[in-house]
Amino acid sequence: MFELLADGLLNVIQLKYLIPLAIGTLIGVVGGALPGITITMTVIMVLPFTFGLEPLQGLAAMIGVYVGGESGGLITATLIGIPGKPSSISTTFDGFPMARKGEPGRAVWLGIWASFFGGLLGGVFLIGATGWLADIALRFGPWEFFALFIFALSMVAGLTEESLAKGLLAGAFGLIITTFGSDPIMSVPRFTMGSQFLVGGFPFLPVLIGIFAFAQLMTDIERARSLAGSDASAGQLVNLAVSQTRVVGEILARPFLLLWSTFIGILIGVLPAIGGSAASVMAYDQAKKLSRHPERFGTGTPEGIIASEASNNANVGGSLVTIMAFGIPGDAVTAVMLGAMTIHGIQSGPLFMSQETTLAYGIFAAYLLAHPIMLAIMAVGARWFLRIVTIPKSILIPMVLVLCVVGAYALNNTMDSVWVLGLFGLVGYGLVKLGFPLAPLILGLILGDQIEVNLVRALMTDSDLWLFVTRPISAFLLALSVLSVVLALWQRRRQRRGPTEPDVDF
């Protein structure tokens, strides 16, 4: 394993991989710093630029965006109290008060170093666990895969804040979208309405981009009173000078906090379709509960910043594990990466590690190298990135929409994909307005084909339906599915909520 990792590192330090990785990290930091532009949106914008690149070049750029994005959000979160992305919300709780007390450099650098350590520890898990989990998944038959995907869907549907029925319905809508086009057994066209284009089904990426980008952007447009530049104080340059040894010492003096926050980040990352925002909020909450001085949280305590930032970067490592070992995306960013891999003809899943070993270790290496690159970018530009928030959304939104169109068009050089993008833009926005969560929808969309193939394969191998519950792993996973639904119902009974609008990112 170490030999393969060393090969991967030697491979990725070649300029042809290092340049896309560094550019991706820089774009990620900038995208992460921009309030209202999520990492998903940033990776969607970068996506079309990767089509003409080699697979590892494209994936390195996306990993750079992912790692850079998770760290970039902390700058605005600490300095002006506006999180650049949802997973930085809990960084504002202590980062902003610390900066206001006259220690902006300490607040920012605590976040940056916590991201660095959390991310690298997440990398250790990524490298150690992916192959092991993929080996387990290789022993799965169609019954187990079917049960695993159903478990993933039911868990995500159960975790959504809206009603359970809506979470499950959103997942079912995702599955319905995948039934359009040829069936996987006899290639009979289904629901094509006479369209030749639909015989191949709805192309995954335009659907995904349409749903996400429009749901996010249109929600921004309808909520915003003004789309001109943001906070006036943001344009100023801030002095972030601080003793780096002291900041690193502050983090390393709290090894339990760092490890526990990292563990939470990894765990949330591994669970399908739950993103970094859940990880950082949960880690912050845990840090507060386990602290000897919980009353200091919210007033500018370093523990709050460390917990939030270490967990949201470790979450990236966890998300990459599930996509590489099972082909199940840990969040929306890895869902886009999954689509990008498909375009290059790469199938993620249990066979990925054995069939695409060079690429897999290249991904590990890119992930590890993205962290020192992020650190270097922050060292040079952290004080400048604050100026980015002055870019008005009235410029950003049209630019993002154009890049979405380019991404959809460049897939197969037809306008049909662009129309699919627009259609699902309307669908995505409509679903958000109706209160449907998007995470189960996207997961259903990704897993739909696999669920059908494994169900049919299982039944054609043996028509006995009892095999789903008599094979131990399959039975265990299906029991977990039922349990997650029951738990979700029980939890909702305890806390009755009023009508809410779901988060458009996950």
Added chain:
Amino acid sequence: MRPTRDTVAGLLGLGLSIWLFALTWGLPKSPFVPIGPDFYPRIVLAVTAILSLALIAGDRLARRRRQPAAPVARNYRLVALTFLVFGVYVLALPALGFRLATLLFLAGLQVLLEPPRSRGRWLTVAAVAIVASFGIFAVFEHYLSVLLPRGAWTGF
């Protein structure tokens, strides 16, 4: 009584599943393959229909308990216009070509989202539209080997 959001969502889900379920009757079956192309969609659509009914029923039951949500100001007109401008842009792409259509789209949408009130802002709108439309085209065509559409009417 006005239907609530969940009832509308449930009715839409139910309508979609019934419509697609009806379409599965027309799918051909093979005598050699026991599981036809209609097997899986029917399971999914039946589940969707049941969940939609559950959503409607749950909404009817919860209606008595629910507190009305506080009204929030939303600019739906601007959303509708953005969708419209986007639709016109997609229609114009094959006719005008990427560069021209994108230039007009970028300029138009910037003005729509935040009408410029100063000369400097007008210059920014124009600069963003020109640099982005021609810049994106050049980067994709020359460096990434991705050909973006040329206009059927303009040849540009």
